[in-house]
Amino acid sequence: MKIGIIGFGEVGQLISRQFVARGHEVKVWDRLFTDPYSSALSLARALEGLELATSIADLVSRSELVFSAVTAGNAVALAHDGADALSANQMYIDLNSVSPGAKVTMADLVQSAGGRFVEAAILSPIHPKGVSSPILVAGPYAAQFAELGPQLGFEALTVASDRYGKAAATKMCRSVVIKGLEGLIAESMIAARSFGVEDSVLASFKNLLPRDDWPEYANYMIQRTLLHGARRSEEMQEVAKTLSEVGVSPTMVEACVTRQAWMAGRIEVESEATLEETLDSLLHQMNRSTED
Numbered sequence: 001m002k003i004g005i006i007g008f009g010e011v012g013q014l015i016s017r018q019f020v021a022r023g024h025e026v027k028v029w030d031r032l033f034t035d036p037y038s039s040a041l042s043l044a045r046a047l048e049g050l051e052l053a054t055s056i057a058d059l060v061s062r063s064e065l066v067f068s069a070v071t072a073g074n075a076v077a078l079a080h081d082g083a084d085a086l087s088a089n090q091m092y093i094d095l096n097s098v099s100p101g102a103k104v105t106m107a108d109l110v111q112s113a114g115g116r117f118v119e120a121a122i123l124s125p126i127h128p129k130g131v132s133s134p135i136l137v138a139g140p141y142a143a144q145f146a147e148l149g150p151q152l153g154f155e156a157l158t159v160a161s162d163r164y165g166k167a168a169a170t171k172m173c174r175s176v177v178i179k180g181l182e183g184l185i186a187e188s189m190i191a192a193r194s195f196g197v198e199d200s201v202l203a204s205f206k207n208l209l210p211r212d213d214w215p216e217y218a219n220y221m222i223q224r225t226l227l228h229g230a231r232r233s234e235e236m237q238e239v240a241k242t243l244s245e246v247g248v249s250p251t252m253v254e255a256c257v258t259r260q261a262w263m264a265g266r267i268e269v270e271s272e273a274t275l276e277e278t279l280d281s282l283l284h285q286m287n288r289s290t291e292d
Contacts, residue, residue, distance in 0.1 A: 001025070001151070006056060006078055007070035008040045009030070010228070011095060011122070013047075015067065016129045017025035020049040022153055027063060029053040031074075038239030060085035065148075069095045072234040080104040087117035091145060092140075093118040093137075099172060099241040100165030107139060107164050116141040119164050121171035125224075129156075136160040136167035171244035177255055179239070181230050182221045189218055190286075193279040219275035226278075229264025231255050 001024050005012050008030035008193055019026045028050060032040040044052055055058035060066055060082050073094040082092065087097040092110045094103065094117065103119045110117035119138040128134055131153040137145055138160045150156045160166040166278045202214040211217060225232065240250035267281045 002064045004059040004066045005061065006068045006082060008044055011069040011126050013043060014126055017047060018130045018153055027053045027059050027254045029056055029059040056081045057085040066092045067095060071100050071231055072096055072238045075203065076102055076105055080107050083113040086110065086113045087110045088114040089116055091118060091141065093120055093145060095120045095122060096239060097171060097235040098168060098243065099238045100168040101241065101245055103168045105166050118145045119167050121167040123171065132156060136170055138163045138167035161276045169242065172239045175235060175239050179236055180252055180256045182225050183256045185218050185221045186225055186263055187259060189222060189279055190282055193283060215275045219278055222278055223269055225245055225260055225263040226266060226269055229260045232238060232262040235263065236260060264279055
């Protein structure tokens with residue numbers, strides 16, 4: 001099958017490799033490809049069996065299925081650009097973490113051009129499973145896409161509804177807790193390490209959230225915000241829009257937007273670093289910023 005993927009970030013890179021491994025013809029395009037020195041372009045060129053498109057229009061015109069895997073803030077604009085090149089009945093699958101309202105807007109764009117829009121929501125970290133991750137799909141063409149799922153490698157697809165917005169609403173409401181928990185853990189642990197009480201704080205979490213690996217889990221959650229805080233902050237802005245769409249004030253979500261943005265790229269940390277090492281690096285950077 002001829003597959004086009006818009007976006008070559010974390011999601012795009014992983015599913016590209018998986019589709020290529022299954023023998024599909026895969027084309028990718030990312031706005032960063034316009035920079036000849038970008039790391040995304042270098043990674044794409046190094047992946048055997050992957051073809052680089054010259055533009056969104058080039059990618060869409062030569063693909064049977066088009067997947068969009070970009071940042072939340074770019075999803076609607078790129079759907080608009082992609083819709084202009086869609087042929088009749090061509091399927092456009094949006095994997096982005098955006099509000100139900102944004103999904104409906106993209107559906108209108110795609111379907112006005114004669115395409116078939118499928119709303120998709122990934123309900124777990126994309127690594128390591130990739131296309132085998134639990135994914136909700138929604139809209140009038142969701143069942144049709146689900147039938148194609150097995151040959152593409154999708155093993156945990158669930159049709160949420162034939163109405164747009166249901167999969168996105170599930171994802172966004174889930175993110176209130178998941179991305180919020182990341183921010184809360186980071187904020188708690190930075191302060192706890194400053195007081196020297198991080199071990200007792202972590203031990204106390206087991207009363208309500210029982211797990212035996214709290215130090216490793218807390219470190220994982222903090223490192224995820226350091227690596228992906230910018231993207232998560234954008235996603236939480238979409239979560240805020242989602243809550244506002246139904247009259248719920250996004251008080252906690254707006255705080256998470258700020259915390260995720262603050263964490264983004266604040267320090268470079270190796271994945272094998274311990275929780276103590278991660279926190280000490282953060283505190284050292286914060287102290288230096290205060291002195292400056």
